[in-house]
Amino acid sequence: MSEQAREELARRIAGEVTLSDDPGATLRKWRTDFGVSQTELAEELSVSSSVVSDYESGRRESPGIGVIRRMVTALLDIDESRGGAQLRQFARVLSAGFDSDIVQDLREYPTPVLLEQFYEAAGATEIVSGDRDRINGHTVINSIQAITRLSSEEFYRLYGQSTNRVLVFTGVTRGESPLVALRVVNPTPNAVLLHGIDVEDLWDHAADLARLDGFSLAASTRSLTELLAEFRALAWHPSPVVVHSSWIFWPAETGKTYASATYLSQLTKTVRRLLTGGFALVATVWYGCASRPRATVDLV
Secondary structure (H helix, E strand, O other): OOHHHHHHHHHHHHHHHHHOOOHHHHHHHHHHHOOOOHHHHHHHHOOOHHHHHHHHHOOOOOOOHHHHHHHHHHHHHHHHHOOOHHHHHHHHHHHOOOOOOOEEEEEEEEEEEEHHHHHHHHOOEEEEOOOOOEEEEEEEEEHHHHHHHOOHHHHHHHHOOOOOEEEEEEOOOOOHHHHHHHHHOOOOOOEEEEEOOOHHHOOOOHHHHHHHHOOEEEEEOOOHHHHHHHHHHHHHOOOOOEOOOOOEEOOOOOOOOEEOOOOHHHHHHHHHHHOOOOOOOOEEEEEEEOOEEEEEEEEO
8 A cells, every 4th residue: 555645645634624614524524435433433543432423523622633643544544454445546546646626536346347237326317328338447527627627638547547437527517518528538438427417407419429429428416425435335346245165255355365254144244344334235145055055145
């Protein structure tokens, strides 16, 4: 993990909390962005969960710089113990040369994801079908910031590692600007999701441009917080966890091998720890051995 990325992210979080009119709410935002519960953060800080709750709700006096530093360090340590998904995400944005107010999320998936699955996670309505039905990643972009501040070359870097992705433009009012801007980028992405707009309010020529360039076009009005949470869950586990007969399984995000206990209850706890984040995430886990049929267990 890049120490530079960690230090930069720590400074950014601490600065945002310190300068916020509501430091508790800003702390809560970052904690939920990291997918850390109040209890988990409290355990890392060796305090009771009520202390974290009091700071976030404003029942305690605004935290000083020492408390903020400890909380930020705890969040980053928890993230690293889980494989460093948030730190890697931030490092990707930094390496692409973008400020976080332009690129709000940029992720590559371990395995391809069906576009239909992505739209379902986004609560999106597809307006135009594209030429390709799978994606390898997504980029969430503040449309106004990107259009007013990025050159055509910088716009192309929004693709990350692959153009086989969804570009999600947030803060859209009609959809004209991002779709026209995409006309200067070649090749085009697999799909474009316009966030914050109802289908009936879409620019009249939006569908025509999508058909012309062969990408799928969709719209969603789900809140940005919910959207980012769903995308994060999708990127962490786009496919089921497979448990082999030897009771060893390989979570895609960490790339490490874990050997679970024999009992399914203990296996369940282990998988839940991998599927961290506090989301309403359901995974299908296959278990069994040569002597009996496989079965599925739904974990919520």
